[in-house]
Amino acid sequence: MPRVVFFEIKADDPERASKFYKKVFGWRFEKFDAPYDYWLITTSGSGEDNFDGGMVKPADTYDASVDANSAKRARIIEDNRNVNIIRVEDIDSYIPKIEEAGGTIIMPKHAIPGIGWLFYFADTESNVFCVMQWSCNAE
Amino acid sequence: MPRVNYFEMQAREPERAAEFYSNVFGWKIKKWDGPADYWLISTGEGDGIDGGMAKGETGAGTILSIDVDSVDEFTKKITGAGGKVIKPKHALPGSGWLAHFADTEGNTFYIMESDPEAK
Numbered sequence: 001m002p003r004v005v006f007f008e009i010k011a012d013d014p015e016r017a018s019k020f021y022k023k024v025f026g027w028r029f030e031k032f033d034a035p036y037d038y039w040l041i042t043t044s045g046s047g048e049d050n051f052d053g054g055m056v057k058p059a060d061t062y063d064a065s066v067d068a069n070s071a072k073r074a075r076i077i078e079d080n081r082n083v084n085i086i087r088v089e090d091i092d093s094y095i096p097k098i099e100e101a102g103g104t105i106i107m108p109k110h111a112i113p114g115i116g117w118l119f120y121f122a123d124t125e126s127n128v129f130c131v132m133q134w135s136c137n138a139e
Numbered sequence: 140m141p142r143v144n145y146f147e148m149q150a151r152e153p154e155r156a157a158e159f160y161s162n163v164f165g166w167k168i169k170k171w172d173g174p175a176d177y178w179l180i181s182t183g184e185g186d187g188i189d190g191g192m193a194k195g196e197t198g199a200g201t202i203l204s205i206d207v208d209s210v211d212e213f214t215k216k217i218t219g220a221g222g223k224v225i226k227p228k229h230a231l232p233g234s235g236w237l238a239h240f241a242d243t244e245g246n247t248f249y250i251m252e253s254d255p256e257a258k
Contacts, residue, residue, distance in 0.1 A: 001165045003187025007143050007203055011244040016221075020243045023220040024213065025205065026140045043142040053143065080200030081246045084146050086164065087187070094163065101162045102155075124159050125150040127201055 002094075006085035007053045008130065014039055014055055029055065034112060036060040076106055080128035083120065091117045091133035098131075111138040141213070141250070145204035146190035153178050153194050168192070174232075202239075204249040210236045213250050230257040 011017035018029040018039065028042040037060060041053035088094055095105060098121050106128060107120040118132040150156035157168040157178060164182070171177040171191075178192040190201075207213045210228045217240050218224065225247060226239035235253040242248070 001183030003182040003185065004146055004190065005187045007146070009203075009242075009244070009246045011246075013244065017242060017244045017246075020220045020222065024216045024222070043140055081244075082201055082203055082248075084201055084203075086182075097163045101159045103159060103163070123148075123156060125148070125152070125156050127148045127150075127156075129201075 002086045002088040004084045005087040008083045009055050010058045010081050011055050083128050083130050085130045085132050094131050113139045141205045141207045143203045144206050146201050148201045149193050149195040204251050207250045210238050210252045232258045
């Protein structure tokens, strides 16, 4: 089954937030080479590619040019401070499944080059999740 | 290090939400056999985490739970680093001790210390 494999938190001041989590839990933060400012969070003690979370500025989590409802969508995403990522093998098959089941696509499918494809949806109760398919060929 | 090992969401209509997630992702969601309206979410095997669902007003999104050795010790660390207590340490009888916080940015999370003797 597709599982929650990654968590994302938002920070208006990423430096302040990373200091907080470093100091309290000892997590490691590493700036990631993405189209916008993004930090990978490693919560386990060993291994290099063992990141399991990320941090992003709220304004970078929606695309204001997407459509006329973007302000509303931005608000739903902003209300959902923490968004968990569900890993799937076939991302395209989940968009119709989610819509048929009463969910709403909040941010359409797009690529993170070299990493994979993702989209955000809100469930029937307005909880937001991100669905992601890992693919180094994504562009 | 203390890790995120659980997510929690809220639903005005938990049965409707359970149907949504079992239809879409095949998650197995069953009502908790305890004193509160709570649903346990099993997302499968392999890398990843499980979660839970509470009946309540939505809009705040999902909340992470981080496992720790000592709720008391981490409460001090969290408040010392600028975090705020939302709900202080309390027992989840038979499971452990919980406390609820907000970080410096307004993200909320739980810390949980396992303890079958908690009451």
